[in-house]
Amino acid sequence: MIKTFTENDLxxxxxxxxxxxxxxxxxxxxxxxxxxxxxxxxxxxxxxxLDAFVMKAPKEAVSRILYASKNLxxx
Amino acid sequence: xxxxSLNDSELLSLYIGGNEEAFEELxxxxxxxxxxxxxxxxxxxxxxxxxxxxxxxKAIRTIKSGRYNEEGKFLPWILRIGHNLSIDHxxxxxxxxxxxxxxxxxxxxxxxxxxxxxxxxxxxQDTYNLLKGYIKELPDTQREVLMMRHYMxxxxxxxxxxxxxxxxxxxxRMRYALINLRKKFEQNQIAYDKNLYRK
Numbered sequence: 001m002i003k004t005f006t007e008n009d010l011x012x013x014x015x016x017x018x019x020x021x022x023x024x025x026x027x028x029x030x031x032x033x034x035x036x037x038x039x040x041x042x043x044x045x046x047x048x049x050l051d052a053f054v055m056k057a058p059k060e061a062v063s064r065i066l067y068a069s070k071n072l073x074x075x
Numbered sequence: 076x077x078x079x080s081l082n083d084s085e086l087l088s089l090y091i092g093g094n095e096e097a098f099e100e101l102x103x104x105x106x107x108x109x110x111x112x113x114x115x116x117x118x119x120x121x122x123x124x125x126x127x128x129x130x131x132x133k134a135i136r137t138i139k140s141g142r143y144n145e146e147g148k149f150l151p152w153i154l155r156i157g158h159n160l161s162i163d164h165x166x167x168x169x170x171x172x173x174x175x176x177x178x179x180x181x182x183x184x185x186x187x188x189x190x191x192x193x194x195x196x197x198x199x200q201d202t203y204n205l206l207k208g209y210i211k212e213l214p215d216t217q218r219e220v221l222m223m224r225h226y227m228x229x230x231x232x233x234x235x236x237x238x239x240x241x242x243x244x245x246x247x248r249m250r251y252a253l254i255n256l257r258k259k260f261e262q263n264q265i266a267y268d269k270n271l272y273r274k
Contacts, residue, residue, distance in 0.1 A: 050225050053210075054107045064128055069135050072136060
């Protein structure tokens with residue numbers, strides 16, 4: 001029997017918020033369901049693009065944080 | 076030398092025990108995401124830099140005073156500090172007087188990304204800037220969920236609670252945000268290759 005998933009199920013799957021049973025079901029369906037594969041691939045690509053949108057923290061600020069850490073005493 | 080394969084909890088334990096290298100590893104691991112998240116809220120690079128510093132120093136004080144209680148993971152915890160300090164910043168500046176988080180309304184609804192600066196002018200053809208523009212163009216509710224889930228690592232249930240909607244609504248908004256971004260990429264023939272994006 002072909003299991004169908006809602007679009008929201010797929011978003012939860014991509015963000016790793018499904019339970020183990022749901023994860024297994026989606027993974028199993030992905031083996032044969034080309035439409036599902038395409039949907040997941042498309043969304044995943046956008047997520048990867050968002051992952052790449054990460055700005056570099058300024059080095060000066062990082063140095064100041066490390067300096068503060070070394071000079072703040074523990075309780 | 077610290078073992079970089081240690082997870083955040085293990086690094087925190089070492090840091091609590093006085094190992095400064097463990098903290099350096101934690102900082103290097105998460106500084107860019109914390110900075111990006113704050114920048115997306117305050118939309119000013121210099122303010123984001125100051126706030127990032129404030130966030131980590133607040134975290135250091137909490138950890139070193141023995142008040143760190145690891146109920147959740149380190150990154151969501153520190154991002155939450157960043158979120159709260161960013162809101163405090165707006166309150167102090169009174170630049171966005173309509174932002175009142177206590178009653179459930181969201182800071183993101185009132186925020187816009189930075190207007191085009193000189194720097195933006197110089198690199199406006201950059202794909203990185205295009206993506207920033209696409210995020211900016213998303214409807215407020217979609218942008219809010221996208222930032223909370225993707226950058227702040229809040230769960231959909233936490234987002235639903237924070238924004239006073241059902242989890243299905245939060246999920247739907249995220250889905251439309253991703254679909255809308257995909258459409259914009261396609262319309263502008265932007266390749267999905269990660270290497271095209273500036274790190």
